[in-house]
Amino acid sequence: MTTFINSKGLPTPVLQLCETINSAYDKGECDISTTELIGEPLQRILKREYAEELVEDIADYQHRMIGSVLHDALCMMDGDKDSYSEQRLFIDVGGWIVSGEPDYYIKLKSNKLVDYKYTAKYKTKDGVPEEWQKQINIYAHMLIQHNKPVDVMQFCVWYRDAYAKRGDALVELIECPAYTQEQIADYLLKRVKYHQVSDPDWNELIDLDCVPECSEKARYHVPKKFALMKTGRKSAIKLYDSREDAEANKEKNGGKGFYIQERDETNDMCTTYCIVAEHCQYEQARRGDEKT
Numbered sequence: 001m002t003t004f005i006n007s008k009g010l011p012t013p014v015l016q017l018c019e020t021i022n023s024a025y026d027k028g029e030c031d032i033s034t035t036e037l038i039g040e041p042l043q044r045i046l047k048r049e050y051a052e053e054l055v056e057d058i059a060d061y062q063h064r065m066i067g068s069v070l071h072d073a074l075c076m077m078d079g080d081k082d083s084y085s086e087q088r089l090f091i092d093v094g095g096w097i098v099s100g101e102p103d104y105y106i107k108l109k110s111n112k113l114v115d116y117k118y119t120a121k122y123k124t125k126d127g128v129p130e131e132w133q134k135q136i137n138i139y140a141h142m143l144i145q146h147n148k149p150v151d152v153m154q155f156c157v158w159y160r161d162a163y164a165k166r167g168d169a170l171v172e173l174i175e176c177p178a179y180t181q182e183q184i185a186d187y188l189l190k191r192v193k194y195h196q197v198s199d200p201d202w203n204e205l206i207d208l209d210c211v212p213e214c215s216e217k218a219r220y221h222v223p224k225k226f227a228l229m230k231t232g233r234k235s236a237i238k239l240y241d242s243r244e245d246a247e248a249n250k251e252k253n254g255g256k257g258f259y260i261q262e263r264d265e266t267n268d269m270c271t272t273y274c275i276v277a278e279h280c281q282y283e284q285a286r287r288g289d290e291k292t
Contacts, residue, residue: 002054002275010058014065018058021068028088030099034138037098037191038131040214041198046276049208054275063160067118070158074116075103082107089142094192102139111151113140118158121168128155128176137179138188144181153178213282220268227261228253236261 002022006015027033036044047054058065075085083106090099104114115136123129132155140150153176162168179187196202198211213219226246227236237253240246243260250258270283277283 001051002056004056004058004061006059007057008059015058017069018061018065021065021072028090028099029097030090031096032098032192032195034098034100034135037138037188037195038134040218041195042211042214042280042282043218043274043276044195045199045208045211046279050276050279053279056275063118066160070118071103071116079104080106080108089139089146091142091145093188094196096192096196098138098188098192100139100142102143105143105148105150107148111149113143113150113153115139115153115155116158117155118160120161121159124157124174128174133176133179134187136176137184140178141181141184141188150178209281214269219270220266220273222266222268224265225263227263229259229261231257231259239263 004015004018004022027036032044077085079085083104085104086101088099088101090097092098102113103116106112106114113136115132117123117132136153136155140153143150155174155176156171157174158171159168162170164170198206200207200211223241225239225241226243228238228240228246228249229236237258238249240249243262246260250260267283267286270277270280270286274280274283
């Protein structure tokens, strides 16, 4: 169970609300939840192994808190006839029980599944994020397995950083492409097998030190770059993968007044957001290398 601290001295009800939201989550009697399944084995396992040692500042929890309050309030509403909200579903995949809790399902003519999101605008600038697609398609698969057809999938998205005077949409409905049942069943089985083989509680051939590192995408990894800079300008003219390419383009620009800035690789999830980073052998090794 996460312990919350209040470094900013926010009002006590804010702390209490964060604690209530965190303690209220229950994935049910299952081996893995849909969110965990899509996520990385290492994060899931470290959260389990160090559950009593996790600490989070409520100042860093505010977006999730607001999103959870909005989500919970919406799911308390009656909705349309022949609809329901937040009924946890379970399916067996590869010997594990997977659970998921669709936000809103309408069984009228449309057989519509809706998922609520509270997020920043960048999240949908290139369309529906892949992890959102996988999540809602898994929910649709679960509903179909429970004899509830799904013909339409949508996200109802609130943007926390939208600005009406700029012409931003404050909230919008976004349709999600549907996977075939064969595609989602194959994805589910592959993810379950990956989590199983990576879990010391399931695979006796490995221990905690052998759990694979999170993917580069999950770590928000940006590789080392070499920036072509110009004196007096703060931003890079262009980023290059190698110093040689940067130097060559520096010469093309005449050389004078230009210089190369080396930018180390980054893993922003690990350094800024991940609650188990202090217990992750890979991140601690990177931090140790930075100190030497």
